[in-house]
Amino acid sequence: MKNANAYPNRWKKGKPIQRPKQHVTVKSIFGVIVPLVLFSIIVSIIGYRTFSNALLNQYAEGAFLTAQTAAELVDADRMDEYAASNGTTPEYLEVLNQMDHLCNTSGSTFIYVILPDRSDYKHITFIFSTIDHDSPYSIYDFGYVRETTNDEYREKYKALYDLEADRELLIRDKGNIETDSHITAMIGLKGSDGQVKAILCVQRQMAVLTAERNTFLNKVALALIALMLLVIVGQALYLHRVLLRPLNLITEEAARFSEENTAADHKLRESIRNKDEIGALAESIDRMEEQIEDYITDITQITADRERISTELSLATRIQAAFIPHLFPPFPDRPEFSLYATMDPAKEVGGDFYDFFLIDQDHLGLIMADVSGKGIPAALFMMASKIILQSCAMLGQGPAAILTKTNEAVCSNNQEQMFVTVWLGILEISTGKLKAANAGHEYPVIREPGGSFALLKDRHGLVIGGMSGVRYREYELQLKPGSKIFLYTDGVPEANNDANELFGADRMLAALNEDPEAAPEEILGNVRRAVNGFVQDAEQFDDLTMLCLEYKGPKEEKPVKELTVDATVENIAAVTAFVEEELYAIDCPMKARMQLSVAIDEIMANIAQYAYDAGPGPLTVRFAFDEETRTVRLTFVDKGMPYNPLEKEDPNVKLSADDRPIGGLGIFLVKKTMDAMAYEYKFSQNVLTIEKKLS
Amino acid sequence: MNIEQKKDGKALVLAPEGRLDTMTAPQLEAALQEALPGVEELTFDFEKLEYISSAGLRVLLSAQKTMNKQGAMKVIHANEMIMEIFEVTGFADILNIV
Numbered sequence: 001m002k003n004a005n006a007y008p009n010r011w012k013k014g015k016p017i018q019r020p021k022q023h024v025t026v027k028s029i030f031g032v033i034v035p036l037v038l039f040s041i042i043v044s045i046i047g048y049r050t051f052s053n054a055l056l057n058q059y060a061e062g063a064f065l066t067a068q069t070a071a072e073l074v075d076a077d078r079m080d081e082y083a084a085s086n087g088t089t090p091e092y093l094e095v096l097n098q099m100d101h102l103c104n105t106s107g108s109t110f111i112y113v114i115l116p117d118r119s120d121y122k123h124i125t126f127i128f129s130t131i132d133h134d135s136p137y138s139i140y141d142f143g144y145v146r147e148t149t150n151d152e153y154r155e156k157y158k159a160l161y162d163l164e165a166d167r168e169l170l171i172r173d174k175g176n177i178e179t180d181s182h183i184t185a186m187i188g189l190k191g192s193d194g195q196v197k198a199i200l201c202v203q204r205q206m207a208v209l210t211a212e213r214n215t216f217l218n219k220v221a222l223a224l225i226a227l228m229l230l231v232i233v234g235q236a237l238y239l240h241r242v243l244l245r246p247l248n249l250i251t252e253e254a255a256r257f258s259e260e261n262t263a264a265d266h267k268l269r270e271s272i273r274n275k276d277e278i279g280a281l282a283e284s285i286d287r288m289e290e291q292i293e294d295y296i297t298d299i300t301q302i303t304a305d306r307e308r309i310s311t312e313l314s315l316a317t318r319i320q321a322a323f324i325p326h327l328f329p330p331f332p333d334r335p336e337f338s339l340y341a342t343m344d345p346a347k348e349v350g351g352d353f354y355d356f357f358l359i360d361q362d363h364l365g366l367i368m369a370d371v372s373g374k375g376i377p378a379a380l381f382m383m384a385s386k387i388i389l390q391s392c393a394m395l396g397q398g399p400a401a402i403l404t405k406t407n408e409a410v411c412s413n414n415q416e417q418m419f420v421t422v423w424l425g426i427l428e429i430s431t432g433k434l435k436a437a438n439a440g441h442e443y444p445v446i447r448e449p450g451g452s453f454a455l456l457k458d459r460h461g462l463v464i465g466g467m468s469g470v471r472y473r474e475y476e477l478q479l480k481p482g483s484k485i486f487l488y489t490d491g492v493p494e495a496n497n498d499a500n501e502l503f504g505a506d507r508m509l510a511a512l513n514e515d516p517e518a519a520p521e522e523i524l525g526n527v528r529r530a531v532n533g534f535v536q537d538a539e540q541f542d543d544l545t546m547l548c549l550e551y552k553g554p555k556e557e558k559p560v561k562e563l564t565v566d567a568t569v570e571n572i573a574a575v576t577a578f579v580e581e582e583l584y585a586i587d588c589p590m591k592a593r594m595q596l597s598v599a600i601d602e603i604m605a606n607i608a609q610y611a612y613d614a615g616p617g618p619l620t621v622r623f624a625f626d627e628e629t630r631t632v633r634l635t636f637v638d639k640g641m642p643y644n645p646l647e648k649e650d651p652n653v654k655l656s657a658d659d660r661p662i663g664g665l666g667i668f669l670v671k672k673t674m675d676a677m678a679y680e681y682k683f684s685q686n687v688l689t690i691e692k693k694l695s
Numbered sequence: 696m697n698i699e700q701k702k703d704g705k706a707l708v709l710a711p712e713g714r715l716d717t718m719t720a721p722q723l724e725a726a727l728q729e730a731l732p733g734v735e736e737l738t739f740d741f742e743k744l745e746y747i748s749s750a751g752l753r754v755l756l757s758a759q760k761t762m763n764k765q766g767a768m769k770v771i772h773a774n775e776m777i778m779e780i781f782e783v784t785g786f787a788d789i790l791n792i793v
Contacts, residue, residue, distance in 0.1 A: 569717050594746045594776045597714070601748040605717040653785025657759040665784050666749035672783045 024247065025239045029232050036231060040224045044217075051216055056183070059209050060169050063185035066106040067167070067202040073098045074113060074128065076189040076197040082127050083115065087142030096128055103130040109137065109182065110203040113189065118161060121154040123147055127198060135205070160188040161196045173206055181206040246272040250285055261296055263289040313376070317345070320379055323386070324353050328521070336429045336555050337364065340520035341547035342528070351378025351420075352489045352543035353386055357393070359426065360682055365393045366425040368441060368487035368547055372418050372463075385410065385420045385464065396682030399424045399437035400474035403464065407439070411468035419465035423487055430554045432479040437472045439464045442490055445512060449482030453512035455505060481553030484520070486512055491542035492527065497535045507534065520548035567611055567619035567638055572604045575621050579634065582623045588632070592694050595673040596632065599690055602666035603636055603645075611640025611686065629693065631675070636688045642681045645688065646671075696722050699740075700730060705766070707731070710740035715751030724754045731758070735766030742772035747780055759789060769793050 073095050074082075085092040103111040113128040126140040140146065148154050156168040166187065173181035184203045188196035253268055268282035321343075328340055341354045351371030359365050367389055371378040388409045392402040403424055410420070423444055425436035436444070440463035447453040461472040479485070488508070495503040511530035512523060524546050531544065563578045565571040576597050583593045600621075607619055622635040645667045651660075671677055676691040696719035699710040707730055711723055731737070737758065741747075747755075755770075762768035769791040773781065781787040 572717055591776055598716070598746055598748045598780070601714075601716040601718075601750070605748075605750065651784075653783075654788070655785070657756060657789040658763060660756060660789070664749075665752055669749055669780065669784060673779075 023244070025236050025244050028239055028243075029235050032231060032235055033228060036228060037224075040227075044220050044224070047220065048213070048217060052213055055209055055212060056171070059204065059206075060183055060185060062106075063108065063169075063183060063202045063204045064167055064187070066102065066108050066111065067185050067187045067200055069106070070099055070102055070111050070202065071187055071189055071200050073102070074189055074198075074200065076191040079115070079127070079189065079191070079197040082113075083125075096130065099128055100130040104132055106202075107204065107208075108132060108202050109135050109205045110139070110201070112140070112203075113198050113200050115198050116148070116154075116157045116161070121148055121157045124157075156186060157199060160186060160199055163188070163194075163196065171206075181210070242274060242276075243278065246274055246278045246282060250278075250282055253285065253289075257289050257292075261293065263293045316376065316379060320345075320350075320383070323383065324355055325357070330356065331358070334358075334429070334555075336552055337427070338520055338550045338552065339547070340524055342524055342545065344544040346374065346491070346543050350374065350543035350545075351382050352491065352545035353382050354487065354545055354547045355386055355390060356547070356549075357390060359394055359396060360680065360687070362428060362430050363396075364427040364429055365390070366427065366485075366487065366547065366549060367393075367422060368444075368489065368545070369420050369422040369464075370441065370489040370491075370543070370545075371420045374543075377416070377418070381416075381418045381420065385422075389422065389424065393424070393426070394682075396684070398474055399426055399435050400472040403437050403439050403461065403472040404470070407462075407464045407466075407470055407472070408468055410465040414465050417465075419463040421463050425485070427479065427549070427551070432481070432483070432551050432553065434477040434479050434485070435474050436477065437461065437474040439472060440466070442488060442493070445486040445488075445509065446477070447484040447486070447512070447516055449480050452516055453484070453486060453509055455509070479551035481551060483551045484516070484523070485549050485551075486523065487547040487549075488527075489543060489545045491544040492531060492546060494542055495531045495535050495544065496538060498538045503531055503534050520550050523548050561624070562620055562622040564618055564620040566616040567604070567607045567640070568616045569605060569608045571619075572601055572608075575604060575619075576600050578621070579623055582625070583632070586625050586632075586694070588694055592632075592692055596634070596692055599670045599674060599692075600634070602670050603688060603690070606645055606666060607636065607638050607640065607686075610643050611638045613641070630695075632692045632694060634690050634692075636686075638686050639684060640686060643686060644679045644681070646677065646679045698723060698726050700726065702730065702734075705734055706736040706738070707734040708738040708740055710743060712743040714745050714748075715754075716746075716748040717750040720748075720750035720754050723751070724757070727754065727758055727761075731761060733765075734762075737762050737766065737768040739768070739770045740772055741770060741774065741777055744774070744777065746776050749784075752780070752784060752786060755786065755790065767791065 078091070081089070082092050082095070087093075087096075099111050102108075109132050111128075111130045112126055114124040114126055117123040117125075123145055126142065126144045126146075129139045129141065129144075131137060131139040148157070152170060156165075156170060159165045160168060168186045170184040170186070171181075172184070182203050182205045184201050186199050186201045189198045189200050191197045249268060249271055253264060257264070264286075267286045269279070269286050272279060272282040274282070324343065325341070330339055331337075339356060341356070343350070343352060343354060345352070351374055353367075353369050353371075355365070355367040355369075357365050367386075369382070369385060369389070371382045371385065373381075385406070388406050389402065392405045392409075395402075395405075397405070403422060406422070420439075421441040422439040423436065423441040424439075425434050425444075427434045436458065438444075438458050439461045441460070443455045443457050445453045446456045456477075458475060459473055462470045493503055493505045493508050497503075507530060508527060511527045514526045514530075515522065518526070527546060528544075561582060563575060565574055579596060579600060580593060583596065588596075604619070608616070611617060611619075617638060617640055620635075620637045622633075622637070624633040624635070625631070626633070648664075648667055650668050650671075651664045670690060673692075674690045675693045676689075678689045680687045696714075697712045699708075699712070701708040701710075709723070709726065709730075711719070713719065715723060739755070739758075759768055771793045773792060778787070778792075781790065781792065
């Protein structure tokens with residue numbers, strides 16, 4: 001994991017929160033002010049009406065009082081005399097004077113007495129007529145006849161004459177009026193017979209009344225405005241304190257949090273002490289911030305962990321893929337067989353594996369295996385199984401012995417009870433003999449030359465890792481030139497489609513037999529295509545691993561030149577003679593010939609000395625010459641006890657004669673003079689190979 | 696193996712012919728055992744020797760150890776092949792090769 005810190009806070013920063021364009025305070029003030037104003041207006045109208053009516057009544061009563069006083073001045077029974085007086089008799093003038101005085105002291109504008117035309121009250125005749133001298137109006141003179149102003153007057157005159165009312169009041173403050181708005185109080189002047197003789201009217205201008213009314217209105221308006229201002233300021237201050245300030249704090253905190261993603265140093269609750277919903281909101285935000293911060297920390301950690309695991313997993317996939325042979329053709333210099341294999345794990349890493357390797361120049365190991373389970377555990381077990389299997393196989397034993405050994409090794413430390421099914425075969429390349437053993441694996445598919453692929457129902461042993469002490473049995477097949485063997489894991493026949501149908505062995509065989517003559521790579525391609533066509537879009541559930549080997553027959557090469565003798569010192573000369581003869585045939589330079597002779601001498605002396613305890617045993621010396629590289633290869637094979645001369649430490653060649661031990665130089669000399677030297681112990685044989693390039 | 700011997704007083708010249716290997720080295724060893732007592736100047740003449748294996752080297756080393764006590768030893772006429780073996784094994788530093 002190279003950079004745990006390379007995973008920055010991934011939380012996306014939102015747009016910064018903008019200051020609100022409208023304010024709760026303003027809104028709530030409007031919300032209060034509007035009803036308040038409406039209420040005030042209604043109250044004002046009602047108050048105004050009440051006040052106005054009361055004022056008018058008072059005003060009217062004043063006018064009627066004046067009218068009563070004026071009526072005392074006039075003797076109704078003498079009305080005819082007044083009418084006939086022509087306005088000049090002393091009695092008439094006395095009344096007129098007194099009335100004039102009353103008019104000017106009672107605050108009335110006009111006081112007048114009229115005789116209406118009683119036929120239809122359409123005309124009136126002025127008898128007495130007085131005026132407030134300060135008023136701008138003029139009066140109607142005695143006897144002046146004028147048309148009645150309107151029907152209202154007529155009705156009221158009639159009502160008075162008909163004794164339906166003692167008094168009548170007329171208010172003229174709107175419509176077409178000759179003078180300013182005014183009221184007229186009228187009373188009937190009754191004679192001693194109780195009949196109305198004339199009508200006395202007192203007219204008062206309403207200017208005073210209006211002025212008083214306006215004063216009242218102004219006062220009310222002022223009081224209302226003052227009240228409203230008070231309410232606005234009070235409301236604003238109150239709202240700001242209990243609502244707006246906490247809301248702003250919360251907004252700022254939320255904006256800061258969305259930017260920084262860290263819980264605040266000072267909790268909102270420290271500055272917002274409201275016990276209402278705002279307080280609850282502040283507390284919720286405090287808690288939310290803490291939880292989100294924890295959550296972010298968790299998520300960041302989890303994300304980093306996941307990245308790390310994913311990186312490691314892909315690395316594991318690469319290691320696993322690299323661990324099984326994956327370069328094709330794997331043995332380009334081996335024309336005797338051709339081989340192709342594929343592995344498609346269902347997950348990143350899988351439990352299936354195939355393997356193939358040359359045990360020696362004549363033996364090819366083939367493995368197809370499937371570990372129980374999937375994913376990393378299966379992959380780990382697969383790696384271990386593969387190593388153990390190959391190691392055991394390289395010891396040169398038969399398939400059954402290899403499986404038995406592998407089983408013991410796996411069982412000895414298999415605490416998780418995992419197991420692996422294995423099909424293992426060892427092909428003797430020179431003869432086509434295939435020895436195989438099956439530990440619970442799928443049946444291999446064999447194709448005879450010219451024939452079709454068919455399942456080989458071989459004998460199954462228990463899976464590797466199932467139980468220790470299991471013995472495996474091996475069987476032998478003879479591959480002929482053109483024979484093919486197809487190995488696979490259960491992922492192939494058990495591939496399923498969306499309808500949960502299995503691909504099955506029959507479909508697999510059909511795919512194989514599509515073109516049984518094809519090369520291994522194409523055959524695997526045919527199977528793969530068939531599986532893909534079958535499963536369609538269904539998710540690959542199991543690993544898909546396949547291997548196909550085609551045996552093409554032994555290489556036609558010159559018979560190997562070899563000589564088998566007893567491994568004794570006496571036979572060195574015979575072996576040297578055999579090799580020298582070959583060397584002469586290939587025109588070997590003398591120096592190389594001498595060096596090879598020394599090497600034979602040293603190696604044989606060694607084998608004669610160490611290999612066999614009880615009497616001399618056989619030693620086979622093979623001679624090979626690669627003309628292309630002009631390399632001579634000598635192979636010494638004995639069946640003695642395992643002894644690797646290459647493990648012997650090189651002597652110290654710097655010591656003086658007296659300090660140097662006698663001997664121990666032989667193998668060292670060979671190492672120094674040959675171009676290559678190799679030792680193997682296989683199939684119970686010591687195999688020592690030396691190579692010398694002829695310049 | 697034919698080993699030519701020339702003894703002149705306290706000087707001994709041994710000239711083995713052919714190959715000095717596992718088979719023939721014991722012969723040289725036997726010849727030395729017989730002739731070496733009293734020798735103060737030992738000369739190996741390898742003019743007719745084809746090659747030498749580690750068995751031969753053992754004999755030479757053994758002779759060198761003896762001569763270190765009773766006189767001097769030298770090797771003459773060693774061919775290229777033999778010289779290379781002497782070089783590789785460090786014998787070139789031990790032996791007095793003329």
